[in-house]
Amino acid sequence: MGEAGCDVRDIEEAANILVNARHAIAFTGAGISTESGIPDFRGPQGLWKQYSPEIATIDYFLQHPKEFWLFYRMRMSTLFTAKPNRAHRALAELESMGVIKAVITQNVDGLHQAAGSKNVIELHGTMRRAVCIACGRAYPMDVVTRKIDSGQVPPLCDECGGVLKPDTVLFGEPVKDFDRARELAMISDAVLVVGSSLTVYPAAYIPLFVKEMGGKVIIINMEPTELDYIADVNIRCKAGDAMEKLLEKIIEMRKQGTTVTQ
Template sequence: MRMRPTLSWTPAGDLPPGTTDVAPVADALSAGGVLVVSGAGISTESGIPDYRSEGGSLSRHTPMTYQDFLGSARARRRYWARSHLGWRTFGRARPNAGHRAVAAFERHGLLSGVITQNVDGLHQAAGSGGVVELHGSLDRVVCLSCGRFSARRELAVRLEEANPLFEPVPAGINPDGDADLTDEQVGGFRVVPCTVCGGILKPDVVFFGEAVPPGRVEHCRELVREAASLLVLGSSLTVMSGLRFVRQAAQTGKPVLIVNRDPTRGDQHAVTRVALPLGAALTAVAGRLGIPLGGEAAPQA
């Protein structure tokens, strides 16, 4: 279950220090069978901020919880107004060198799978296939009454039509696609219902306080069991949704490698933590392996 985020976790003094040596990561990849687990940090170079770094969105923003969304029409209006605006930024985001590196490693047969905690779709836009979206994706919408799924772009058109004068300037955009707006800016934003049954629409993402579907978790656990090693990219591992896979790998003797600039909650389980920006680190790894990353991918539809 994703709980309401906090900044209460602080790294212990005896955690192993970070390094700038990418050789262990390159060695693990050259051996193959690497399962990637990615977090918000891999998308920061695409213009999407993370949660917990210095200046991260949690310093100014508490994401919508599942309980608030279900329990309050006002909360749903606030969410959809902010998310509608944030979606424009997500739609313009392009995969960066980190995403392209992961896709290149997959093309060369070095990965056993990719699990992402992100909801931005940038791994797929970079060319990765079979990505497990642990927390869902912002490009899908589900009706909580009839269960119908629809494309987010279709909802965006309906919301534009219902709110033709809605053009506030946000204070920032967050990793969950939520723009920072005041109550005054949200104003009289109109939320639209399901076109089939008139029910409440929700993005197909796991909100804080909502359980990740058990089948999805078990699928990820199976991927960990089948992997030769685990490579964490851009996650602080503060919440259990990602940390549990690190613990599972470590408990079964599988090497855990982390690329994250700041200390993480999983460092004690890792054989190394590369404290470099994701793009630079994975570009260096690709260079050591003689793998070209290719050009910049097209923006998402």
């Protein structure tokens, strides 16, 4: 594969798999949101090069909610202005065409929904919302942001006075909706991985489940991933380029009604 870039044959092969799939899903990671200006926290320019990951652990949050929220508030300023990019939009389009049945994501930015994706499983939660750790009441993040900006740090629950926590999965917490994601993976005969290096578990089990059940695996990622060896197609280029080309190809194949079966 090497420096394959957006190889036309790879795109064709991926399109062919998706068009012929009975139940295809997408699995996405930070790499799909980098074109939206959201840094990959694990990448070379990532957040964890500047901050200790300890700040994003549940223990740190429980012990230092004030420091945690001051850090989180700063991080949110980038995320809240971010807009979905062409990769998110192409994926939403594939869902509306019925080609992709669901998106399982490791991202917490909410950009899939903003792009129009309907069936989204957020394994690591969402930063669009916070929940009270005492009573579980949920608050939209803009309400929480206003509390912080008016000096209430950490922000507190209006009902019970409990501390609010972002509805994201912190280090040391279990992922969300994993059973539902696994069930979806088990009934899928294709998975389109976009922008994940597939190093974070249990999330990275999703493509493995599809493969184990005899399904096809397509990986779109700039860098080599941990699971390249299980992929039927590896597309090593920008998520936006690859997804635009893939969508074009699928639309073209459907128009012609000529799908190449292998």
